[in-house]
Amino acid sequence: MLAKSQIKLITSLHQKKFRVQHQLFVVEGIKGIQEFLNSHFELYQLFSTAAIFDVESTLISEQELHKISRLKTPNTAVALFKIPKDIPTAPTGLILALDDVRDPGNLGTIIRLCDWFGIKQLLCSKATVDCYNSKVVQATMGSLTRVNIQYLDLEAYLKTYAHAVFGTFMDGNTVYSESLPDQGVIVMGNEANGISEAIEKLVTKKLSIPRFGNLKVTESLNVATATAIILSEFKR
Amino acid sequence: MLAKSQIKLITSLHQKKFRVQHQLFVVEGIKGIQEFLNSHFELYQLFSTAAIFDVESTLISEQELHKISRLKTPNTAVALFKIPKDIPTAPTGLILALDDVRDPGNLGTIIRLCDWFGIKQLLCSKATVDCYNSKVVQATMGSLTRVNIQYLDLEAYLKTYAHAVFGTFMDGNTVYSESLPDQGVIVMGNEANGISEAIEKLVTKKLSIPRFGNLKVTESLNVATATAIILSEFKR
Known part of the structure; x- marks a missing residue:
């Protein structure tokens, strides 16, 4: 009752x-x-x-x-x-950072990808959708219990971060031929606007996922599928 | 009015x-x-x-x-x-085939991935969600206009297909070290059950996406993110 x-x-x-x-x-x-x-x-x-x-x-x-x-x-x-207390971020290994990802389904899929690819630490900008949103919790299928997620001022964090900061841009170097270390932050941007200007300034290596279809079309990949490809490239 | x-x-x-x-x-x-x-x-x-x-x-x-x-x-x-008339499938190049993908969002994402990676032909089993479903149309963002989609008896089609048939399974060979041709059919399976037994019999090369996280957990990747990684590997 x-x-x-x-x-x-x-x-x-x-x-x-x-x-x-x-x-x-x-x-x-x-x-x-x-x-x-x-x-x-x-x-x-x-x-x-x-x-x-x-x-x-x-x-x-x-x-x-x-x-x-x-x-x-x-x-x-x-x-x-x-809701667990924040565990301080360990600045070792590969870290994924989200710059204002807004869709609960995308965040859920990205948390599952972190779990799959052994990314222990996910950093989220304060405007990123809350990972305890019920749609995110349902979409993560338990992966939420295996990835450490922290909401923070992403710009301030990256300013003090000592290793490489990667981000995906239309004009970046193809991810297929770059040498990708096992230490660094990979930033993925907002669904509509990509990575913000303030964060772009802190990116030290710009990457891109080459397009093989009609090159005249300005369509982009969904942020969750782009994350899948980028994490797979770092880990393969 | x-x-x-x-x-x-x-x-x-x-x-x-x-x-x-x-x-x-x-x-x-x-x-x-x-x-x-x-x-x-x-x-x-x-x-x-x-x-x-x-x-x-x-x-x-x-x-x-x-x-x-x-x-x-x-x-x-x-x-x-x-709804356009079916264009007969040209059996050249890479073809993606879906074995009962049911979620409109997943199909929409997969159509966008075909467009991005230059996959011209998408084959769908008859139980795959309709690509003219309004949620699929919204999710494709126009990619639907650039990918040829055909619904057919997938089992009958693969029985007469002359080249390699690839499918993703837990016990397949890692996609990162396989030689991947530019001709063949890549089959992706249903969200809950994967590739059906009837289609599995027709797969000539079993692939898998290695897991880097906790290996004891039996979680799988979402079919759309798995498709992203597989297509990226074939095209890179």
Whole structure:
């Protein structure tokens, strides 16, 4: 049985300001919740229509599940986890940095790519979409538990960063023939505007993904697919 | 001014059976419509709240635009284009084939990738999502006008195909060290189940994208990002 105040808390967490205020976020579905339970994330509350988890949970009705779920077809359970404290960024190895990526689906895909390619640290500019947004959490399929994500003033960070800073631009050198180190920051830009001017100034190596189709067309690659290709090139 | 029958026709086209029946599909927004007008696609009807196109159009009110648009914030115009007749597949060069890709966003992204990497021919199994689905059309950003897409019995096609057939599997040879020709079919599988058993039997070279993160986790890459990496490897 759910109290009104609980329903209010859970649904409020779909807005960033309430996630920040309560330092909580929502995970839905058995598989996703299980991945977070098996990780370093700390459970706050678990609501389920069936007793299938090894941890304390509140049994709720299907009707209550529909009230608190954001999914069209809710999957058994909704959990609240605590937002972890920032772990200071270790400036070693390859780091991916996002300069104002706004689409939750893109951020989710990029977090999965970091997990796949063993990128431990993801830096996000303050205007990048929140990684505890429910659409991002659903899209990451648990990868969120294995990548360290930090929101910060990206410009200030890069100003003090000692190694190479890579960025993708139309006029960069082809990523296929550049020598790519195993230390550095790779910056990916905003969906509509690419990398901002302030960050571009701090990029020390401009890269590009060559286009093989009709060269007269000014279309660009989606930021998530561009990230896939760039990370694959650094790691291959 | 829109007649009731026109509104009924346009909204019916959000369902595949009516697109097939009328052989028409919907394009929304100024930029998208302009790309289709500049292509080999044939316009059927154009509805716009402003006289901004060089072709015959019906002026409609904002209220009417909201009635016929599928977008939350409609952008000025909605156009109906004719679905082109199938162009027979030329079995030369690299061909991408999709074995039951179901998500419109994934198909849209994959069509953009074909356009970027100069893949002229995309083959889709009959259960693959319709490329004239409005979400696919919006996601392709005009790339749909530059890639030849054919729906067919993929198994029957591959049985008669003379060159190599590539597919991505967990146990394939790493794509980073395989010799990749400029002739062949590359098969990408369904989001949940990968490549079907029937198609797997027809694959002559199994590839895989190496995982660099935690190897104990059985997560897979999203089909669109996997396609990005595979096409990049074939073309680099």
